[in-house]
Amino acid sequence: MKSLAMNYIQVLTIAGSDSGGGAGIQADLKTFSALGCFGTSVITAVTAQNTLGVRSVHGIPATIIKDQLQAVLDDLSPVAIKIGMINRAEVVDVIETELKHYPAKVPVILDPVMVATSGHRLIEPDTVNQLVEKLFPIVSLVTPNIDEAIILSGQEINNLDDMVAAGKKIIEKGAKAVLVKGGHLAGPIIYDVLISGTEIPVVLESAFIASKNLHGTGCTLSSAIAAEMAKGNNLLSAIKDAKKYISQALQAGSEVKTGEGNGPLNHFFEPLKLIIQ
Numbered sequence: 336m337k338s339l340a341m342n343y344i345q346v347l348t349i350a351g352s353d354s355g356g357g358a359g360i361q362a363d364l365k366t367f368s369a370l371g372c373f374g375t376s377v378i379t380a381v382t383a384q385n386t387l388g389v390r391s392v393h394g395i396p397a398t399i400i401k402d403q404l405q406a407v408l409d410d411l412s413p414v415a416i417k418i419g420m421i422n423r424a425e426v427v428d429v430i431e432t433e434l435k436h437y438p439a440k441v442p443v444i445l446d447p448v449m450v451a452t453s454g455h456r457l458i459e460p461d462t463v464n465q466l467v468e469k470l471f472p473i474v475s476l477v478t479p480n481i482d483e484a485i486i487l488s489g490q491e492i493n494n495l496d497d498m499v500a501a502g503k504k505i506i507e508k509g510a511k512a513v514l515v516k517g518g519h520l521a522g523p524i525i526y527d528v529l530i531s532g533t534e535i536p537v538v539l540e541s542a543f544i545a546s547k548n549l550h551g552t553g554c555t556l557s558s559a560i561a562a563e564m565a566k567g568n569n570l571l572s573a574i575k576d577a578k579k580y581i582s583q584a585l586q587a588g589s590e591v592k593t594g595e596g597n598g599p600l601n602h603f604f605e606p607l608k609l610i611i612q
Contacts, residue, residue: 341611343373345411346565348558349404349430350419351380351392351448357599358551363417366558370580371607372565375411377403379419379426386550386594397425404433414441415565417558418474420448422458427465434473442564445474446557449483463487471509476570478557479505481519495526495538502530514560514574518552529574537571541582546589548598555600556581566610 346367353359360376367374379400383390407413416434421427434443447466449458463486471477481492487508488501495517502515512531520526522543529537559577560570568576581600588601 344371344562344565344610344612345375345413346372346558346561347375347377347407347411347413347416348419348561349377349379349416349421350446350554351382351422352378353551354381354383355385355550355594355599357386357593357597358554359419362551362554362599362602363419363558365602366555366580367562368609369602369606370559370562370566371610372562373609375407375413377407380422386596386598388596392422394423394426397423397429400426401429401433404429408433408437413565415561416441416443417561418443418445418470419554419557420458421466422462424459424462424465427462427469431469431473442476442561442570443474444557444561444564445470445477446553447477447479447483447487448553449486467508471511474511475564476512476514476560477505477510478514478516478553478560480516480553484513484515492520494520495528498526498528499530499536502528502536506530506532512570516553516556518549527574527578529571531570539574539578541578544582544585544589546585548585548588548591548593548600550597550599552581552585552600555584555602 348363351359353361364374381393484501485492488504490501492501498515502513505513515528517526525541525543527539559580560573563573563576584600587604
């Protein structure tokens with residue numbers, strides 16, 4: 336009997352569920368699939384939300400999160416991990432413990448989801464400190480947007496120089512690498528800044544795309560980076576490819592109406608078949 340030696344490229348998302356389908360676990364799994372990877376998931380919270388905003392949030396018990404995480408890591412062996420919404424300190428503890436014990440040295444992308452597009456705060460204040468102390472040392476990249484970078488760095492951000500300064504402060508708190516996303520700063524060019532240890536900051540530019548459909552952009556970007564790293568790209572190449580994917584997904588979905596508020600990206604504008612290795 337022939338041995339099954341081929342595998343899908345398996346990627347894990349640890350995040351919250353978005354009932355509207357545009358962000359969180361739903362956006363992560365769509366992104367993995369669109370980029371040719373097999374997505375697995377650990378759900379940390381269930382949100383009642385749509386394109387207009389978040390109505391309520393229910394945290395999944397930490398014991399169930401632990402069971403989900405162990406079940407995936409024990410059997411499916413993901414080669415990259417994305418971490419999204421973590422709204423309680425006990426969940427940070429579970430993730431830190433389980434990932435420390437995971438034998439494979441895989442890239443881990445942390446998207447520090449703190450505030451929804453609608454302005455709804457998604458994280459308890461004491462959990463921010465836990466994220467910094469316990470997860471920063473074990474993740475490969477942290478991907479805050481402007482609002483999240485302000486919280487993490489403790490400084491205002493009004494321009495590109497502020498983004499660099501804030502990123503350096505986040506590095507000083509223990510992060511190996513930080514991608515400060517500048518999409519919330521108005522202008523014809525969007526700047527993202529990659530800061531990695533003592534290396535010179537890398538400024539990445541992309542054209543502003545006029546669209547109301549921006550819901551889930553941050554979740555999608557961090558998931559795309561994880562997927563590209565799972566496929567073997569280094570960090571900078573993965574970020575560049577992920578940014579290209581985001582721009583195309585935004586453009587493809589810019590004229591589509593989904594709900595009455597901030598709609599989703601078009602994740603499947605040109606999906607890949609599942610890659611088998």
